[in-house]
Amino acid sequence: MKALTLASSQESKLLLTQVQAGALKAHEVQIKVKAAALNHRDEWCRQGLYPNIQDGVILGSDGAGVVTDLGAEVDAKWLDQEVIINPALNWGDDQRAQGKEFQILGMPSNGTFAEFINVPVDRLHPKPKHMTWEEAAALPLAGLTAFRALNYRGRLQAGENLLVTGFGGGVAQFAAQFGLAAQANVFVSSSSEAKISKALQLGAKTGYNYQNENWTDLALAETGGFDLIIDGAAGDALNDLVKVAKPGGRIVFYGATLGNPGELAARKIFWNQLNIMGTTMGSDLDFEEMLAFVSKHQIKPLIDEVYNLENASKAFEKMNKGNQLGKLVLVP
Amino acid sequence: MKALTLASSQESKLLLTQVQAGALKAHEVQIKVKAAALNHRDEWCRQGLYPNIQDGVILGSDGAGVVTDLGAEVDAKWLDQEVIINPALNWGDDQRAQGKEFQILGMPSNGTFAEFINVPVDRLHPKPKHMTWEEAAALPLAGLTAFRALNYRGRLQAGENLLVTGFGGGVAQFAAQFGLAAQANVFVSSSSEAKISKALQLGAKTGYNYQNENWTDLALAETGGFDLIIDGAAGDALNDLVKVAKPGGRIVFYGATLGNPGELAARKIFWNQLNIMGTTMGSDLDFEEMLAFVSKHQIKPLIDEVYNLENASKAFEKMNKGNQLGKLVLVP
Structure with a gap:
């Protein structure tokens, strides 16, 4: 063969x-x-x-x-x-x-x-x-990773503000699609205006271009902060996510394409009761629940x-x- | 007055x-x-x-x-x-x-x-x-902080391996005492042998002197890793805690006396499905539950x-x- x-x-x-x-x-x-x-x-x-x-x-x-x-x-x-x-x-x-x-x-x-x-x-x-x-x-792989990140790890609830960073990547697109189906308020970030346009088409409320230095201020002013953030980049950009997370919020990351974060703002994390959670792939139960979810919501x-x-x-x-x-x- | x-x-x-x-x-x-x-x-x-x-x-x-x-x-x-x-x-x-x-x-x-x-x-x-x-x-203040860190944030279960870093500080001593009452396997770290002795007297299983470069290897070999770690230091030492956490484990920190962590090992955090959670003080409910807990277990x-x-x-x-x-x- x-x-x-x-x-x-x-x-x-x-x-x-x-x-x-x-x-x-x-x-x-x-x-x-x-x-x-x-x-x-x-x-x-x-x-x-x-x-x-x-x-x-x-x-x-x-x-x-x-x-x-x-x-x-x-x-x-x-x-x-x-x-x-x-x-x-x-x-x-x-x-x-x-x-x-x-x-x-x-x-x-x-x-x-x-x-x-x-x-x-x-x-x-x-x-x-x-x-x-x-x-x-x-x-399979990206859907499973996104579903576990949102559901088992992130515990996304309807009506919450969800930010998906780096929209365009496989996990990120599923996270945004699943978040929309779960009736979250979905926001994305990307460096590509074309990808942001696509996210808006799908139903995202706003897309932030993270090359814009003010994107965190913009996002905070517009949304009041995010309950859940799904990220695959980590790196120093993680401090931006710490900044735009709501008090008590969750930052779930499934990758580190930007490498290790340096100088994480510890005081902000404990004072704001934040959760920084790693995730990768998913269990058999996550996979079964993901399949049931995409069928129920007819997600493609x-x-x-x-x-x-x-x-x-x-x-x-x-x-x-x-x-x-x-x-x-x-x-x- | x-x-x-x-x-x-x-x-x-x-x-x-x-x-x-x-x-x-x-x-x-x-x-x-x-x-x-x-x-x-x-x-x-x-x-x-x-x-x-x-x-x-x-x-x-x-x-x-x-x-x-x-x-x-x-x-x-x-x-x-x-x-x-x-x-x-x-x-x-x-x-x-x-x-x-x-x-x-x-x-x-x-x-x-x-x-x-x-x-x-x-x-x-x-x-x-x-x-x-x-x-x-x-x-009040240290007990509340410790109780929320262990209970609402850390979700400590009986039989789990609990590490309390910097034993001797107010929050750390309460975290160790509460962990013992909750039937966790309690371990502590300190730079003081006198404080480690006191923890062992109270019922801790082992105390690690974090000035010993091999303490993480020792702890992993002896315990198989910790389900929950309560820390008040953060700083670069946070990577040691990432190392000794069990896959799926929780690191709850209530302070950052060592400052911000630099170069956090992102790959290890997501591959091991770790949770790094900030906490400070506690809600009225945390306080009430803490009082009920210390009375029930006659903790002084x-x-x-x-x-x-x-x-x-x-x-x-x-x-x-x-x-x-x-x-x-x-x-x-």
């Missing part, structure tokens, strides 16, 4: 190649991949920016497809089912945090950027009926562009530049 | 002087102060380290005494009652955070370091029966030394040096 492997993380080199489909183990199924989607994680794997990167692995965490073969001890009902894959492997039984065995599909285990993939049957869920294959493939992922597997390098380039608005989808 | 006023914050100068007892307003009572206690806040007021410090104010947040006079619209039942004073004024009705009107007794309003004090009747609670006057006076504050009001400057000196173990109490 055709598959996109990480040929060399040292040279950031991908390879579209023919590989043998793996033999099915007990409790596994084979899925014919109808669509897959990129995450920043895939680009970071390509660049070797994670510990324990293994060359030769098929990349890809997000995918949806049809079950084409069953390993031992798998119920026959699964054959021919249209499914979406939960890419969180071995979370464990603690809702608060993943266990030591936790992995994400697509490194070090083979991922979704291939014609077929073998996954444990307990990772499968019915494909949401209101979504195309491309949309279903775009949902934003898709920036769809590529053939042959053109995957173009999708990685676009991810690297960060100009996309919505998910980048690969179709084998 | 005799009272200890802040003569000059610029010169860090206190003055024991004769002042006229204030006239009672409606809803106020006059209390003959039986005992009062120092907090770091009093020393910081003396040094002018808060915004809006006003010279001439009588210092002191903690106090207990007997009601000697009633203002208009106060129920006659209060006369002659033995009471403890809640020093949190105008918290407001949001349990998550104090409102804009919030103040702490003893600056800018006149405090407890005097023979008499006038306070709103809704700040009064019956003095806990199992405490002496000195013990009752030692409880640790008292380092009792001074006459005439010797208050010695108590302030000791607070400034930070060598005390337990509260410094003043008796008018």
Whole structure:
């Protein structure tokens, strides 16, 4: 079968190649991949920016497809089912945090950027009926991360002021969409006026361009502060978020693309009773609740562009530049 | 009446002087102060380290005494009652955070370091029966802060591993005592072996000397990490706490005596699903629950030394040096 492997993380080199489909183990199924989607994680794997990167692995965490073969001890009902894959492997039984065995599909285990993939049957869920294959493939990793950040970690309530920073990234767009569906007052920030326009179109109340030095003053004056902030950047910009959070507010961050924050304003954090909470991915329960939520509210992922597997390098380039608005989808 | 006023914050100068007892307003009572206690806040007021410090104010947040006079619209039942004073004024009705009107007794309003004090009747609670006057006076501000940090903010559960940093300070000693009563596994840190010994005597499992460079490795190896950490220092030491927190753990800090943390390890915080939460003082509900808790568990504050009001400057000196173990109490 055709598959996109990480040929060399040292040279950031991908390879579209023919590989043998793996033999099915007990409790596994084979899925014919109808669509897959990129995450920043895939680009970071390509660049070797994670510990324990293994060359030769098929990349890809997000995918949806049809079950084409069953390993031992798998119920026959699964054959021919249209499914979406939960890419969180071995979370464990603690809702608060993943266990030591936790992995994400697509490194070090083979991922979704291939014609077929073998996954444990307990990772499968019915494909949401209101979504195309491309949309279903775009949902898992970023949708799960956003849903846990908003719901289990952030405890978003209807009517609250929600700020989603860096609108345009996968998690951020889902956080904004989920927040709108949960009847929060949704605000976004971005450095791109085009992305802000898109957020307003979706129903966001205001978008703040964080390159404007006064954006925190503006936001405070207009909103009175945010109850919940979902952020993937951290870095020194975290102090801006401390500034625009309401007393008692929550800042939930799922990444640190700007690196470590320096000189965090400690006095403001304790006097204002703020909560700074880290989150990553989500538990099996988070995934189930996320699927129920998107079905209930008929939410469809934003898709920036769809590529053939042959053109995957173009999708990685676009991810690297960060100009996309919505998910980048690969179709084998 | 005799009272200890802040003569000059610029010169860090206190003055024991004769002042006229204030006239009672409606809803106020006059209390003959039986005992009062120092907090770091009093020393910081003396040094002018808060915004809006006003010279001439009588210092002191903690106090207990007997009601000697009633203002208009106060129920006659209060006369002659033995009471403890809640020093949190105008918290407001949001349990998550104090409102804009919030103040702490003893600056800018006149405090407890005097023979008499006038306070709103809704700040009064019956003095806990199992405490002496000195013990009752030692409880309010630090006990409230510790109780909210552990309970409303930290959600401490029986059987959890609790680390209290900087054992010896007022809030830290209450946090350790409350944690023991709540059946947590209590650990402390300190730079003083004498303070660590005292914590072990009280029932702490281990004390870590944070001047030992390996204390985080030791603590992780011995405990497997902490579910909840109560800290008043922040600063760069916060990264040590991030290191020894269990995945999903909570770090609640009520002060920043070491200043702002630099270069916080963001990746560790989100990957380990950590919670860094600020807290200060507590709501009226926190105070009521704290009083019920100390009565139920017959907890008595640790008292380092009792001074006459005439010797208050010695108590302030000791607070400034930070060598005390337990509260410094003043008796008018």
